[in-house]
Amino acid sequence: MPSTEETKPLAVLLDIMETVVTEPFLEVMPRYFNMSAKEFLAEKDPRSWIEFEHGNITEEQYFASFFSDRRKIDGEGLKQAMYDAYEWLPGMEQLLSKLKESGFPLFALSNYSDWYLMIDEKLKLSKYLNWDFVSCKTGHRKPDQEAYLGPTASLRLKPEQILFVDDRQVNIDGAQKVGLQSHLFTSSDALETMLRNNNYLSE
Template sequence: MASSSEIRAVLFDYGGVLAEEGFFNGLRRLGREQGLSNADELPRIGLDVVYETGYVTGRGSEAAFWEQMRRRTGLRGGDAELRWPILEGFVLRPGMLALVRELREAGYRVGLLSDQTDWLDRLDERDHFYQAFDDLFISYRLGMGKRDEVLFDQVAQTLGLPPAAILFIDDNPGNVERARRHGWQAIRFTNEESLRGQLAELLGLSPHPNSIE
């Protein structure tokens, strides 16, 4: 890990870090509610399809995504009907948003780095979290996701920072490893308490949430 004097920017994943994981949980919920025998496989299939159709990188449409999901899994229902449980499942974690604000007030540049579709804009309209960040790096806008390793170099260039000055927080071990391969500092998120403990050691941040609203 870098020293606190080296780190200048902290980037957060959205689903599974800043918010509860709505995509995987929502697809699993849909499968179970519809009585599909492959319900527990829907998250894996959905992840493949959202990339294969190009929806997550802004190169394909939501309609194409759901069409493929219906064909490959047996899901039933219109696009809006299927979308709803996913958006509902993305529940913002107040403690994590408070942490973002603490870091920003402490002088760190804070950003969102997430593989998300245009659903993220809908979620921001509902929860108003974009305003807490200095930078937004969203796969739907970038035309690439965290599976594409060049993304990490391009984000560093956009920030105008050396890789070692960037700390990335993600719950996906593959994304964490890819970030590290490109010289970033990275923490695999498991829970808020553990993350705060690691940030206290690394950045001198308080291990206890403050009262920022």
């Protein structure tokens, strides 16, 4: 059923990795260290990236704790490999442009470290969206309830006035528990179809 003015969202929160931008973590990092994905996952520290995403440790501390055995790594080389791999997912830059033209304030709601700055440097997402709600800034990762309630309070909107888009069902479930309108991302085409069916996009 098409939306009414009562249900039309007043803001859109977007996951970034594998919703807007490619996620190179499990492809680029193992290759950079000449390891298989299985070897990489077995040897990397299980908590350091999560702590980096939470904003609890600095980049320097992240590099120092990258592997469980604390071997030294070339952090700058790793960053360059990640930078080179970040790309728009097909159709998403055009769709973000359409959403912005339709008057929707767009915000990233992403579990990510301050490497989001590299993504923005390369792909210029800030032309379309605001980065205020990245986990390294808020200290909260999806699907924790506060990851959704914090932006809701900051935007001074009710949960049902916000549309949340993410490629992971667990994050969609978390958003729905607090009342956000939600869409499980599978492709830009499917997202655009949903937006048009609900009359969210201008022609």
